[in-house]
Amino acid sequence: MTVLRFDVFGRRVDISGAPGSWQAWYPGSEGKRRPADFVVPHDTPEDGLLDYLADLFHEDASPRRPTARRLGS
Template identity: 30%
Template sequence: MKIFFNVFGNKMSVERKGEEWLLYQESDTSIRRRVYDIYIPSEIECDRLAQYLADMYHENATERFPSVEKIKP
């Protein structure tokens, strides 16, 4: 399962592999980079991922991008 988010203007994805969530930075050229400095606890439900990412990245909020939103790939 892969879920895409606009995290305060940055396209990111979260993928469930086994019992863990993996976070990736997405690009417009289809290159993705794993983000290792943010840990998403395995017990977080998929419907709470946007709030969790907002809590982790809230310093990046701007007037133009004030929130984290689930997006289509």
């Protein structure tokens, strides 16, 4: 299963699955994760996830955390 990791204005979000069946998670520091409190629309393509997350959490942007970015490769 594919897991994509994002830093969204300082908030860590993991997205697993594939287009049509995305699941969002908040990872914890102890290695556990909990379901996120939002749903990724089924028609969001993989290359649209970052834009979706940035739009969803844009109010969390601050001078110290001005960007959303994908982590890893």
